[in-house]
Amino acid sequence: MSVLIKQPGFLSMVMDSGRYGWQRYGISPSGAIDPWSFMVGNMLVGNERNMPALEATVRGPLFEVSEECLVAVTGAQTPVRLNGVEVPQWQVLYLKPGDTLEVGLVEKGMRVYVAFAGGIVAEEYFGSASASLPNGIGRRLRQEDQLLIGKWDRLRLGLIGRRVREGVPWEDTSIIRVTKGPQWYWFSDVSLESFLSGVYRVDSNSDRMALRLSGKELFLKKQGNLLSEGNVWGGIQVPGSGLPIALLADRQTVGGYPKIAIIAGVDLPKAGQLRPGDMVSFVLIAESEAEALWQEYLYGLNHIRAYWD
Amino acid sequence: MSDWRYVPAGEQAFYIYLGDRVSVEVSQKIIMLSERIMSVPGVVDVVPGYISLLVIHEGSSNKIKKGIEEITLSGFVRGETVEVPVCYGGEFGPDLLDVARINGLSPEEVIAIHSGREYYVHFLGFAPGFPYLGGLDERLVTERLAVPRGSVAAGSVGIGGAQTGIYAMKTPGGWRIIGRTPLVLFDINREEPFLFKAGDTLRFKPISPEEYVRLEGLG
Incomplete structure (x- = not known):
């Protein structure tokens, strides 16, 4: 079974849940930038939650399938057409041989996922099939590419029509919860106040590496010299310009800028769906609350069947 | 180790600061810890820095910190x-x-x-x-x-x-x-x-x- 890419969209790549265990060699984790949508897509079509799927940014692909298959489109709100007829997202679709699926221009959010029953069979590097453009691993999809899809049991035809009933966790992207970063206390009181009371705009030069934000500038109490240290997903670093940068999946593994805050894990999918021009506010929560929210998030994933019918 | 400093980095990671100044000795400890810590259950990845190690984990950080306390570091990793x-x-x-x-x-x-x-x-x-x-x-x-x-x-x-x-x-x-x-x-x-x-x-x-x-x- 293969998928012929007739139009690749704006930036479409194969992603799984990322490349872990290699950051000490400078390899970025990469992986689906909205892990919730990615995993739910896989689970809808009966896959293991981490199987390689497509992640498309801004505009999705148009493709034709060689054999029958099950597909779920999740993530950003996007019009999807099966042989030209609009079909729903967050629902298992049945495609017969020769069918074309068009994932259009994203209307809300930034990244849309296409999961196939059986998963995409893609070459793994350092234990992951995720493309990482900054690391020179894998590449974006091009017209005429053929994706190989893994085997799946026809019993899964019983999944057709299964859909997610309730909303996705990132429907409101205007508030991002954070905990204190390792250098929180390096910042002036005025800057901490500005960070939590201000509204920040997502700049157009944001990408899978980072969200570049503009708004109230943030400064240190006194000029400190941070020895380069590891970067964490969702770390919000502040370079000399005073404008914060939130690090995402394709982040460089190490950096030397002080980190004022860390985005709570539960809001990382949201951060991955922010688009240029979006306005966000940061709300400080305690470590214990971030942990509780994260456990709730994992519970939601593990009991995803409660959200669909 | 008693002189290590733990600093949280969200609910799925923390830093361990192993020293205050850049030195071969601190780097050697970080190199050895990076290797051994990967066998502590729940540790997903590590990212070294000049004086720190960022530990990315699943599950309770307290359990992982206990596992780390049991690691002993000695010797010298002689590179090429x-x-x-x-x-x-x-x-x-x-x-x-x-x-x-x-x-x-x-x-x-x-x-x-x-x-x-x-x-x-x-x-x-x-x-x-x-x-x-x-x-x-x-x-x-x-x-x-x-x-x-x-x-x-x-x-x-x-x-x-x-x-x-x-x-x-x-x-x-x-x-x-x-x-x-x-x-x-x-x-x-x-x-x-x-x-x-x-x-x-x-x-x-x-x-x-x-x-x-x-x-x-x-x-």
Whole structure:
């Protein structure tokens, strides 16, 4: 079974849940930038939650399938057409041989996922099939590419029509919860106040590496010299310009800028769906609350069947 | 270890600061801890820094910290000495003359000082295979470029403040470029993808442009 890419969209790549265990060699984790949508897509079509799927940014692909298959489109709100007829997202679709699926221009959010029953069979590097453009691993999809899809049991035809009933966790992207970063206390009181009371705009030069934000500038109490240290997903670093940068999946593994805050894990999918021009506010929560929210998030994933019918 | 400092980094990671100053001793502890910590259940990945190790984990951080407390670190990870041929100056090192002028040295002296000592690889990070080196001679400390270059070739050898290093991949950068090596620091298709590892010692060896071309052809 293969998928012929007739139009690749704006930036479409194969992603799984990322490349872990290699950051000490400078390899970025990469992986689906909205892990919730990615995993739910896989689970809808009966896959293991981490199987390689497509992640498309801004505009999705148009493709034709060689054999029958099950597909779920999740993530950003996007019009999807099966042989030209609009079909729903967050629902298992049945495609017969020769069918074309068009994932259009994203209307809300930034990244849309296409999961196939059986998963995409893609070459793994350092234990992951995720493309990482900054690391020179894998590449974006091009017209005429053929994706190989893994085997799946026809019993899964019983999944057709299964859909997610309730909303996705990132429907409101205007508030991002954070905990204190390792250098929180390096910042002036005025800057901490500005960070939590201000509204920040997502700049157009944001990408899978980072969200570049503009708004109230943030400064240190006194000029400190941070020895380069590891970067964490969702770390919000502040370079000399005073404008914060939130690090995402394709982040460089190490950096030397002080980190004022860390985005709570539960809001990382949201951060991955922010688009240029979006306005966000940061709300400080305690470590214990971030942990509780994260456990709730994992519970939601593990009991995803409660959200669909 | 009692003098280690734990600092949270969200609910799925924390930093361990193992010292206050950059030293080979702290780096050695970080290298050993990086290896051994991966067998603690729940540890997903680690990211070393000059004096810290970022630990990314699943599940309770307290349980993982207990596991870490049981790790004992002793001995020394003796790395290899890697010779790095560098063609200094000319088109490969457009900032060599400026680095010499700013520091009141001749270009030949800059080359002799830069290639006249060994550099310890504290850790890899930032980009695949990029080594954070220690030990730049004080006479070569030079401010970064006021305006970074839009593109610096892979293999470029530069000086940025008190640091020297090699660009692992073609990237924008503000370091002053004094030469270039034909060695490839990261090649995903090579059996050993990374040229260096933490704990190695690196020595730069001046080569001619002809030698550069010859070695590049071999690579």
